[in-house]
Amino acid sequence: MFLKVYYNYLQLLIINIKIDKKIKYILYIVLLFYHYIIILKKQYNAILKDNTMRVTNKKNTKNNLTITLLGYSVIHGIIDLSCATVVFSSLLHHNFNLSNIFVFVVIYNLIAFGLQAPFGFLVDRYQAPRESAFIGSLLVLSSFFFFNIPFLVVILSGIGNAFFHVGGGSISLNFNPQKATAPGIFVAPGALGLTIGVLLGKSGTLTFWPFVLLLFASCLFIIFSRIPTINYQKTSIKPKINYFELVIFLLLLSVSIRALYGLTAVFAWKSNVNLLFALTIAIVGGKALGGFFADKFGWIKTAIIALTFSAPLLAFFQYSPLLVIIGAFLFQITMPITLTALSNMLPGRPATAFGLTVLALIIGAIPVYLGIKPLFNNHWITFLIIIISASALLFSFKVLYNYFKNQLKINL
DSSP, rough: HHHHHHHHHHHHHHHHHHOHHHHHHHHHHHHHHHHHHHHHHHHHHHHTOTTOOOOOOOOOOOHHHHHHHHHHHHHHHHHHHHHHHHHHHHHHTTOOHHHHHHHHHHHHHHHHHHHHHHHHHHHHHHHHHHHHHHHHHHHHHHGGGGGOOHHHHHHHHHHHHHHHHHHHHHHHHTTTTSSSHHHHHHTTHHHHHHHHHHHHHHOOOOHHHHHHHHHHHHHHHHHOOOOOOOOOOOOOOGGGTTTHHHHHHHHHHEEEEEHHHHHOOOOOGGHHHHHHHHHHHHHHHHHHHHHHHHHHHHHHHHHHHHHHHHHHHHHTTTTTTHHHHHHHHHHHHHHHHHHHHHHSSTOOOOOHHHHHHOOOOOOTHHHTTTTTTGGGHHHHHHHHHHHHHHHHHHHHHHHHHHHHISSOOOOO
16 A cells, blocks of 8 residues: 555656656656556565465565565666666767667677576576676676776676576576466566667667666665575486477577567557557566466466467557557567476576576577568568467477476466
8 A cells, every 4th residue: 555655656746846857757767667566566475375485594574575576576677777778878979870889789689698598507506696686787887887988888788687687587486486477577677678778778868877876776685685595406307308308499499489579570650659668568568477377377378378369460460559569468478488497497507597598589689680680571470480489388388297287286
């Protein structure tokens, strides 16, 4: 109740006070993340009642873990917001042409996405997810102090982004082990932060202090928040699963297809900022609720129904904002499911599993970097690759059915 009243008070305050428009815009962003906390707090409180919660430290109470999950979720949005803003602002401030900006963005993505797999391996080896998240936030914070050196901005923010993601992702996978709800809540705000960050960065101006304060507060939260106990005991489940390597490949293929579609889809109406934000909110909602739907209604039904219905909407109705937005919501539902499934196949290595899924994202982006994006602007090719993604998940979950259903007690 207090959160709702305080939210309404902040909204009225921002509307009525007379301040610079840029500062007001940033306050609206903070308010949007605050609203996200209010929504997800209710959702995850229900999940934490699950008696299978594996927490050995008595101090890790339900409220503490709820705050930790929501905190890391919001910080994820802040990290992606900050990285996109500082990278684009720095490049545009130094008047780089479009081809040079493209090269720098590719370098940033290769660092931020490509390094998560090896960083995840190190985080698991040294059992240091909190330290990884802290180092990542600190590196992103430091990138703002090198604003006049674009290459250093790209390097610092990219490495920082990678460290935060594998640390925070590893923690999110262990709030309720083997379940997909918490990872979905953690990953969801990244899309919103990225969209806002790109828009702010391309505006050509950078208000320095709000980002520094947000990132500094994020570092403090990471240091002092309680995290769930993580079981790092590595056990091989390969003998228990047929086609083990093939299943991992198909799960990662599904992730790559999601990235490929996201980067090759062309919507003329995205130039409308309101529609762009509506699409982004749909993506955020799909990721945030996808794990919850899967845990409640079954992973196979949720994933296959979501992808089957999203395929025609995304392939054949690209000129209809409403239908594409619905399709995007359904398409993103599978994100936390594939992430958690891979993590369950690699017990004791949550950061590695998270890093591998992100590596699959960058592999899915290769056609864009190679300049063959137009090949995927065909309606039937779009439809086909989404159906391939659905088929890959269906085969994977059928193979995993006995192990996941009987031994991990997952609702498939």
